Amino acid sequence: MSIVMRGLEVAGSMKEKLQEEFLALKERGIIPHLAIVRVGARPDDLAYERGAKKRMNTIGIKCTVFEIPEDVDQELFELQFGKINSNPEIHGILLFRPLPKHLNEESLKGLINPLKDVDSMSPVNAAKVFSGDETCFAPCTPESVIEILDYYNIDITGKKVVVLGRSMVVGKPLSMLLLKKNATVTICHTKTKNLEKVCREAEILIAAAGKAKMVTQEMVGDNAIVIDVGINLDEEGNLCGDVDYKNVEGKSSYITPVPGGVGSVTSSVLAKHVITAAKRLNCI
């Protein structure tokens, strides 16, 4: 039976430290402030927004939601975004993506102040994640995986880590964060041959493929550590990860559940980033 790595436990332990840092800033008269910029009202965005607001609230971080009509044109959107971006009282900006198709996301990536880019959309932060520069803001989900490994004292130096998925949201930045921590990283994807064998050799297997229950028992080595980044719906419409949890948990040594795993940590990483941004913008 696996030890279940619970996201809420990790988030709980992060909270204490974040509250300390928040109070230290507050004493200096600085209230960390996150702007959430949402175009339209997609259910996914609204769900994430609720979680983020709640998390910021618990710590004391101010959170303002800027709701922008879905039919906004590029010029007006950039004007509104520019105001948020240059507002000295706002330290972090989370822009929900993808944007509606008529808007140019690339130009926004170039506009955002990299110091406020708490969800890592700017190429400046992408380049820093790539090069291993610790002044980066990495995307929240891959950093959550690192927080979980750290919380459970899992030393990854030299370990064989297989990352399943090569997206810019999870797979690639996560691979760079793992490499920075001296893991030996293998990046797999839909074109990988002998996927089952490659995964089975992993000491740590991280599933970020976006395919429900695709990681079967046969793909997991004895006592491997399994982290599931997937969020999918199964045949019955229930939330599930990329890992066939029921069949894998008997074989792995540690495992994250879905829900209640990686997804429960992301809003804490976001809060951490907002506090870091508030510090940096105030040269602390």
Place this chain on the structure above:
Amino acid sequence: MSIVMRGLEVAGSMKEKLQEEFLALKERGIIPHLAIVRVGARPDDLAYERGAKKRMNTIGIKCTVFEIPEDVDQELFELQFGKINSNPEIHGILLFRPLPKHLNEESLKGLINPLKDVDSMSPVNAAKVFSGDETCFAPCTPESVIEILDYYNIDITGKKVVVLGRSMVVGKPLSMLLLKKNATVTICHTKTKNLEKVCREAEILIAAAGKAKMVTQEMVGDNAIVIDVGINLDEEGNLCGDVDYKNVEGKSSYITPVPGGVGSVTSSVLAKHVITAAKRLNCI
């Protein structure tokens, strides 16, 4: 016995295509122009400069060397660099690095026009290499490895490729270029455990560790393809790669020599980038 993959052959085949593209630009009145910016006169830089000038010459590309005294201060250097950067007749800029220690390299990375950044120092290009955006300029050495694999018709889709080294000059960008071509990439480094075994399982092994002859016969699987990016001096002061060539070539199916392998292709990739830059800057 291995098939020896010769860099000059690859460069020769690239030359034909580059000359065609050069002539097409010349007919429109555009002469692609590379600026080489060299601070001081390090022997390594001078050697690379000679090779680059010769290659540009063969194709017809104009090449101007800007030699800047080693004791230049940051302000004056940025002023001079800025002039080159904004000169509309210059399409590509190669700045030799590392710069002398009293100069701030980071600020130059932010200054260079990403469209002229033919040796990939700008974070804009780094982020594009990372995300797999084909409008990037990748660093010349990793792209040379891809040119060699392409020339020898080696299909890497789904193949197990091991990259030894995680530098921003070779290992990391090369891993991203290989991933873009659908290889299954494992990145190894000094902290990797069981390095011998990990390397031996590679169908394609790429050595970019910067350690003379460190890839021994035991680290190479039967019929593996071995590409050597290293440039080192052996005990006797002779040029050698990261691969123990004499002992490996009997085991591998393909191998690149040092000298005469990857290093013989880089200036052709640089020429390709200058021509691409001239096209893009002229919206062709």
